[in-house]
Amino acid sequence: MKLSDYRNEYTRFTLDESGLDPNPRVQFHHWLKEAMDDNAIEPTAMTLSTVNAEGQPTSRIVLLKNYEEDGLRFFTNFDSRKGQDLAHNDRACLMFFWPSLHRQVRFEGRVHKLSAEIAEEYFHSRPVESRISALASPQSQPVRRSDLEQRVQELQKQYGDHPPRPENWGGYVLVPEHIEFWQGRACRLHDRFVFNLTDSEWTVSRLAP
Template identity: 50%
Template sequence: MNIADLRKSYEKAELSEDASHADPLQQFDQWLQQAIAAQVPEPNAMTLATVGSDLRPSTRIVLIKGYDERGIVWYTNYHSRKGHELAGNPYAALQFHWVELERVVRIEGRVAFTSAEESDAYFHSRPLDSRIGAWASPQSEVIEGRSVLVANAAKFGAQFLLKPPRPPHWGGYRLVPDNWQFWQGRKSRLHDRLRYRLQDGAWVRERLAP
């Protein structure tokens, strides 16, 4: 099959100004809860895009772990590539793609660390092997083989037993949105696309051509 011939007609739903929330956070909450209820695979998975000092963008999948009026939260290794890039350029973008619902949410804004208390609370809620893994993996660094991770996990498991502390290089980030986009697939490629942008402390909702 020629990949250029792969096509899909989007016909599941619509997104109108009248039926959408004036507050993008409420709209996001509604769509996320619908994705969870529909049992789409990993509805909490989101693409995180950052830009390095060389101006080259990079993306990876992370998992949303919280959201409220303060922003969108995820947790990771601060020494990873994304951590280094965010240290140099604190602006980033997130994207959710719920294929089964024919929906995309894009979020842009400035990123900051969560508090140490938030990071501690989430870290200690994780399964033990995940907490050990945070110590065992020098994320984004070159390693000789998987045996390095296995050896590190054994070492830190023996050192910390059942109570590993949160590593100082591991914790949360919060993206504070200043731009949201909600995309609903429609027939004939005439998709619905609503943007919310922050202007003078208030959200302006407007329709974009698809």
């Protein structure tokens, strides 16, 4: 099969000015709920793109845990590759893609760490198995599977149902300055609206597809 022969028309939805909320956070929550109601696969999954000290961009999937006034929150190991990238360059991009709805949302802005108190609260809300995994994993470092599984068993015996939060594990928040909503349309005449933050106010423009 030639990839150039593959076509998929986007005809389920449209997006125009009358249906766009002036607050992009509210608009995002509308779309996120619709993705959940549509049984989209992993609707809170987002692609996080960072750039390291040498200027090399890298992307990976992380999960959104909240989007409130301060921005979009996610949690990870600070010593991971993404954590190291953000320590050198706090600018990043988050992107959601919901194929069944033919929609994308992209956020660009600066990232900073959440407080230890917020990290503690979220860490202890997770299943105990996930807490043990966070404690056991030297994220982004070379490891043998057998060693990792042995470490999990050792920590389970040591801490039982009460593993502590690792000091190098916590939360980040991306504070958006640029948000784009993309709605697929037929014949590649997609709807695109971009919100830019200027002097604490959001301005919105339609972009050509």
